[in-house]
Amino acid sequence: MNAIETGLKDCFILEPRVFGDSRGYFFESYNKSVFKKAIGLDVDFVQDNQSFSTKAVLRGLHAQAGEFAQAKLVRVLQGEVLDVAVDARPDSNTFGKHVAVLLSAENKRQLFVPRGFLHGFIVLSETAEFSYKCDNLYNKDAEWGVIYNDSQLNIDWSLPTDNLLVSDKDRLLPSFEDAIAQLKLKTN
Template structure:
């Protein structure tokens, strides 16, 4: 596995070693020892989640706070998404900065999103199947988020906003400045 740290400390793009031949391919999508050696992050994933979405569906930006914060290892099983991680750790040198990486079934890249980060994605293909591991259980009362089009974050979602499909919950999320005052 190749691990490349992004400009955000602790946030990594992971690329598996893929072994292919005329029959197809094989790769190890997660190995705790290899992951920890490559990233320096100790994890104990306890929950797997999967979603299926159509083109233009934007999910995010979401996180959990306090003792319920989650680190995530995300990947795409079918289709392609633009995946975004935002550093929301108040004491971080990259607080308020983000990275965006295309994850697809074809490139097989994964993104490790540490605790204290907001996370979201938009579907770039007709459909996408998105899969992620979490190192903490979901708690509804610990949910928080930031509006996808926050001016301070200035995320380029690679698609015209008139094509976006958002949940009612995501449409009314606060700005980054408003939200971080309550975490």
């Protein structure tokens, strides 16, 4: 496994070793000891999730707060997405910065999104199946998020914004600045 630093602390692109022949291919998508050695962090994944979406579906930007924060290891099983991770850790020197990575069934890349990051993706292919491992169980009360088109984050989602398919819930998310202020109020 090849770990590529993204420029955001503890956030990595992972490329597996793929073994192919005339029959197809094989690769190890996850091995705890190899993963730990590659990124230098000991992460205990406890939940796997999968979603199916059509072209231009944008899911995000989401996170969980406090003791329910989640680190995620994400990948695409079918199709292609632009995956985005935003550093929302106020004490981080890359606070408010993001990384956007093309993940596809073809390139087999994965993105490790640490705790304290917002996460989202947009489907670039006709359909996509998206899989992610989480190191903490989902807790609805700890859920928070930021509007996908926040001007401070200035994320280029690679598709025209008037064509995006975004849930009503995600369209009502606050700005990055307001969401961080709300989180600070809850923790004080």
